[in-house]
Amino acid sequence: MSRPHDDGPFFHGTKADLQVGDLLRAGFRSNYRPEVVMNHIYFTALRDGAGLAAELAAGDGTPRVYAVEPTGPFEDDPNVTDKKFPGNPTRSYRSRDPLRVLGEVTDWTRLTSEALQTWRDRLAELRADERGEIIN
Known part of the structure; x- marks a missing residue:
């Protein structure tokens, strides 16, 4: 796995209530295709990108964004x-x-609630379209 040239800071969006020092790991269901168990943990250097992921995350919790640091090599998603x-x-x-x-x-x-619905509609279209397959 090659390391991209990006020094961060890095962010992860979720609905989980986490504490400083917690470790986020791969092996959970995708927020975008729940039938897929993910082999990777995903993150971004864009705070609002992590916010979008938090808003779209599965579950009923409050959307949250966390500053994170990778503990090993990472690659472009x-x-x-x-x-x-x-x-x-x-x-x-x-x-x-x-x-x-x-x-x-x-x-x-x-x-906004309208923008969030637009994203949810896009995800529903991707789920129905095989070209929306996740590269896991």
């Missing part, structure tokens, strides 16, 4: 980079190694 978009405009990454929680971030931009 192929679900939103060269396989689907040129480069890495979303500064999205994945790792097989855990992410360590550094703290919660509260100054991220929340989506």
Whole structure:
């Protein structure tokens, strides 16, 4: 796994209530295709990108964004980079190694209910379209 040239800071969005020092690991169901158990843990260098992930995460909890640090090598997330978009405009990454929680971030931009519904509709379309397959 090659390490992209990005020094962060890095963020992870979720509905889980986490503490400083907690480790986020792969092996959970995808928020975007629940039938898929993920081989990687995903994160981004864009605070609001993590906020979007938090808003779309499964579950009923409060959307949260955490500052995280990778504990091992990481790579560009192929679900939103060269396989689907040129480069890495979303500064999205994945790792097989855990992410360590550094703290919660509260100054991220929340989506309007309309924007959130638009994203949910897009995800529903991707689930119905085989081209929306997750590269795991």
